[in-house]
Amino acid sequence: MFLLSSYNVITFSFIFFFVSSFSLSPPAHFLIQFYESLPKKSQHLLPWKLSNSTSSSSSHCQWFGVSCYTNKSFQFQVKALNFSGLILSGVLNNSITYLCLHKGLVSLDLSGNNFSGGIPEQLGNNCGQLKTLLLNDNNLNGTIPIKLFQSNKRLAKLDLGYNSLSGDIPAEVSFCIKLEYIGFHNNYFTGQVPSGVFSLPNLKFCYLNTNNLTGSLPDFPQSCEISDLWIHENSFSGSLPNTLSRCYNLTAFVASHNKFGGVIPLEMFSDLFQLEILYLDSNSLEGEIPESLWGLRSLKELVLSENKLNGTISESIANCSQLNTLVLSANNLSGWIPHSIGELEHLKSLLLFDNMINGSLPSELGNCSSLTELRLQRNFIGGVIPKEIFKLEKLEVLYMFNNKLEGVIPQNIGTMSSLVELALYNNSLSGEIPSEISHLKKLEFLSLAHNRLTGEVPLELGKYSSPGLVKLDLTGNLLTGLIPFEICNGNNLSVLTLGHNRFNGSFPRQIAACSSLKRVILSNNLLQGTIPADMNHNSGISFLEVQDNLLEGTIPSVFGDWRNLTMLDLSRNKLSGSLxxxxxxxQNLQILRLSSNRLKGSIPTELTYCRSIIKLDLSKNNLSGKIPLEIITSLTKLQSLLLEQNRLTGPIPDTFSSLHSLNELQLGNNMLQGSIPCSLTELHHFSTILNLSYNGLSGQIPKCVGNLDKLQILDISSNNFSGELPTELSNMISLIFVNISFNHLTGKIPSAWMKLAASYPGSFIGNQELCLLGTEVKNCEQAKVSMKRSQIIPGVVIGVVISVTLLCTVIYALVVRVLTQKHNLDESLLPECQPKSEFLPKDLNFEEIVLATEGWNEKYVIGRGKHGTVYKIQSKNSGKHWAVKKVNLSDRNFIIEMRTLSMVRHRNVVRMTGYCIKDGYENAYSTRVTEKCDVYSYGVILLELVYRKMAVDPSFEEGLDIVSWTRKSLEESSDCLCLFDEEISHWDENEQQKALSLLDLALECTEKLPSMRPSMREVVGFLIKMNDRNE
Structure with missing residues (x-):
């Protein structure tokens, strides 16, 4: 056996790899180095079959993404590398070095990967032969290195789009005079476009869109070769350059979503005969559409929406015979739709909505046989709908809602075989819904709401539709008969709104069987009979409104199985039995309204399991028993609890401290006893209504009630409360209405309530020992006596009008009479009279006048004139008496009288010394009412909504209203959300963004200069866009 030690094995392997690598050709060696520079996970993504035994000098030319030269001089040298779309990762700076070692490399495509880091400078230093460099769709950041353009003189195509590059576009890009294609789109580039970019002599395709570029566009050269220029979604400003007309080969110019302003230059399109695509939407362009634009015979797509263009649409539009898309929506265009538009046989999309177009619809529209989308909503188009429009067999979307259309819906509507969406709501259409509408096989969305349609709905509606109706809205008509049984054919119906009609019959079973339904509104109809107890279990419906009908019987327990219900409203019917x-x-239920029925029995404690409920309305029934403690302790999300006008008994539970979101509690008209529980006063968000009236509550009003400093309405009238009103009630600074009438209260009213007492004196009656003047009881009577005596002392004229002093008149008459008898009477013996030029006291404002007259009480009237009533008041600080005339500023005759009398100089007439105006900043300096006044008022309403404060709220500093308070608060704090009503802080981010947008709109509407405010039409447009962006 032959064995090798571990040392020998390692040494052998190293020598083998070294020899094999050394035997590779230089191009293959460079590629191996690039391969090894990649992270391990990326190496597996590159499908190269490497072999250490490979010794062929051309083997690398067969590797994936590698292209080599075939001519002998550069044989087997790498010409192009294409590694696009492989999702390779790593820092590009580490890998690019090896690729640039290929001296003959002319094309490098690394697009569609996950390379990170900056663009390596080696691309400029070592890749000087490159003609094509594609680095788009990666994760590159940083700036573009200047050397990239200083060395690559042959570069013809450069694409860096869809990265995270930033900084300015280098001016050195103009060095690459052979550039034909520039792709800098979808990055974060800033600054202006260098003037040399558009002057590149060979540039044809330029994509700068979706960046943060600013400034105006540079002029275009005489020899402009650009054919495609995309600069949309930036912040370019200024006027559109008329030198664009020098780009004779221009086929596409897309400049949407910028800040271009001014008029469209007349000569801009004079020579652009090749132009096919023109997008200038979402800018601030003004004036009329230039006539030269309608001479572009090659134009296919024209989008000028969301600007401020005015004027009419020219009949010359017929010259654009190739037009397939025309979008002029959201401008100020007026006049009629041109009849010549019917000559555009290629037109597919016509969008003219949100303008001021009037007149009637041209029947020639029926000649646009290629139309698939026609949107004319929110204009002033009147007259009848031409039957020719319903011959458009390719039309898929027809929106003409919010116009002034009248007459009947043409019966040939059934021929629109491709129609998917039809919206004609908010018009004045009359007659019956044609039965032919049931033949629209592709119809999914149908809204005919808020017209004057009569008769029955075709019973086959929805029967032949495939895949079936998705949304049906017939609200606000005069429709009768039964609800069609086939409307849920295909089981795709999601929204069904049939409210405010005269539908009769029983509760429709087909609704319960339609599992696709999410939202159902059947309110304000004539539905009768009982709700079937054996209905299907519908787990899809989340919103069900059936209020204001004639339904009887009990509420079926089967509703408990409709588990997705978030809103159930059966109020104002004749339902009986127990809950x-x-x-x-x-458990998902948020709103339960069962008010105004004939329900009886106790409130079931099982409702405590509805943990998501925010509004519970069981008012105006015959419910009895005690208020369950479990409801008060368990429903922690509850905001409104309405149980008034029942027969509830027992004390009010003292367990409200867990209801942190409660802001409305209505328990009036019951038989409750005991006192007001202090746990109610621990609710810091309690801000709307506390109604405990018409019960049997007794005892003293607890001091803790004063802790409800955000409460706006307090009604504890018609109870048995006694004792003095606690001084702590003055802490309720947000109150706008209070009613404590018909109790047994004594003592004086808290000083902070004096304004309320003056405004609503009837809310304090029925308490025999209650002092309405804010003093002790004995002083109340003395004050009444002194008030009667003071009526004989004439006052001085003041207010918004000319003031006439009665005191000086009487004195003058006495003096004249005495002087007649004795000419040498000493003037020092005359009684002292108020100076004729008396200045208006600083403390005498509108609110003080209302208080001084106890809410314009008749007992303070000392005279009546043609233009108003004169009241006598006494200044709180000086004690002097004044005559005040309450007038209507809109009376033109009074304006003339005031101007005349203010110039009168007579010894018996005292000069006008001042005026007081209730709120109304907008009309403080002018009585001329304009549209801008309405806009200002609307802005105030928006502020009241987002802050949940009054226009002149007690929480504001002296002299501030809601507009001035808002601007002052925004100067002091950049966090707008912290100023909003606290409930908004619990909204999701999307809804909070809507609130911030409304604040911006409110600030624009309340600009001091009317010229700076938007028009009401612009306000509506803003709201519509905001809603569309969030749908």
């Missing part, structure tokens, strides 16, 4: 305990199986 089925099986509802407790609905």
């Amino acid at each position: 089925p305990s099986e509802l407790g199986k609905l």
